[in-house]
Amino acid sequence: MVSSFGPQKIELAPAKKQSAWVSSLMPSRPAERRTTDAGMAMRATATVRTNSIGSSVRPVASGVPATFIDNPPHDSRIVQEEQFGPVIPLIRYTDLDAVLVSHLHPDHFIDLVPLRHYLRYEFEPPRRVRVLAPRGLADRLDALHAEPGFTAEALDCELLGPARRIGSLSIETGLVAHTDESYAIRVAAEAGPGLVYSGDCGRATDLVPLIRQGDALLVEAAFGPGPVLDGVLHLDGPAIGELAAVTRPGRIFLTHILAGRDPDATIAAVRALWDGPVEFVWPRTQLDL
Numbered sequence: 432m433v434s435s436f437g438p439q440k441i442e443l444a445p446a447k448k449q450s451a452w453v454s455s456l457m458p459s460r461p462a463e464r465r466t467t468d469a470g471m472a473m474r475a476t477a478t479v480r481t482n483s484i485g486s487s488v489r490p491v492a493s494g495v496p497a498t499f500i501d502n503p504p505h506d507s508r509i510v511q512e513e514q515f516g517p518v519i520p521l522i523r524y525t526d527l528d529a530v531l532v533s534h535l536h537p538d539h540f541i542d543l544v545p546l547r548h549y550l551r552y553e554f555e556p557p558r559r560v561r562v563l564a565p566r567g568l569a570d571r572l573d574a575l576h577a578e579p580g581f582t583a584e585a586l587d588c589e590l591l592g593p594a595r596r597i598g599s600l601s602i603e604t605g606l607v608a609h610t611d612e613s614y615a616i617r618v619a620a621e622a623g624p625g626l627v628y629s630g631d632c633g634r635a636t637d638l639v640p641l642i643r644q645g646d647a648l649l650v651e652a653a654f655g656p657g658p659v660l661d662g663v664l665h666l667d668g669p670a671i672g673e674l675a676a677v678t679r680p681g682r683i684f685l686t687h688i689l690a691g692r693d694p695d696a697t698i699a700a701v702r703a704l705w706d707g708p709v710e711f712v713w714p715r716t717q718l719d720l
């Protein structure tokens with residue numbers, strides 16, 4: 432919903448420091464569950480620049496009227512294209528139950544640093560979040576900052592391995608060939624298909640025990656159409672196609688492709704062995720499962 436007001440009624444909020452982590456979590460949050468802060472506003476110039484929201488913006492002497500944007504749809508241009516300033520804090524995540532980390536390569540956990548700062552400094556009292564991860568996560572984050580206890584000030588770390596429930600969701604994991612302790616993860620509600628995430632995985636058959644027929648499979652395709660370099664523990668399109676032919680997931684979502692690998696050729700490589708739906712997900716893709 433977008434509303435326009437006279438500029439004299441607007442209190443402009445400054446840009447917030449947490450934009451990086453909010454941005455990184457954006458794909459995972461359904462729009463209707465976001466909460467917005469009525470005190471947040473964005474610069475009117477941004478509204479005009481994106482020019483896609485159909486409000487009754489009209490130029491005034493100083494430029495354009497200031498404009499509130501309340502709970503914008505996730506796929507709206509104002510969310511996807513306007514990144515320079517305070518629009519990011521419009522989208523708040525106050526209902527994050529837990530973060531699951533598949534393994535301890537930095538591309539899979541480094542966003543916990545801005546999340547920790549956000550929880551620690553943007554709320555009074557500070558908030559905390561459960562983080563389920565392989566052993567050693569807190570030590571790595573603490574070492575990164577040369578500050579013992581850095582992680583524990585906002586993140587409650589638990590071992591990811593054992594099956595459990597989080598709210599209405601069941602969580603199952605399976606070890607996969609990648610690091611010494613790398614997990615694939617299945618998340619599912621009571622009924623209906625689950626979502627199986629491969630993490631980084633060097634042997635597709637490691638995923639077989641987790642995948643139920645009809646599940647959505649979010650799988651790394653680091654080496655695109657292939658082949659995977661010798662001795663490197665990642666997947667490629669042919670390996671994923673073979674896996675799908677055996678496990679019959681409902682849908683396949685590809686991710687984590689290395690720069691220079693061709694996404695279209697990767698999809699073709701999967702489809703050569705699998706006749707179900709397969710597509711890439713990119714930053715800010717939102718899935719309804």
Ligand SMILES: [Zn+2]
Pocket residue numbers: 534536609631
């Ligand atoms: Zn990795």
Ligand SMILES: [Zn+2]
Pocket residue numbers: 536538539631687
């Ligand atoms: Zn990775």
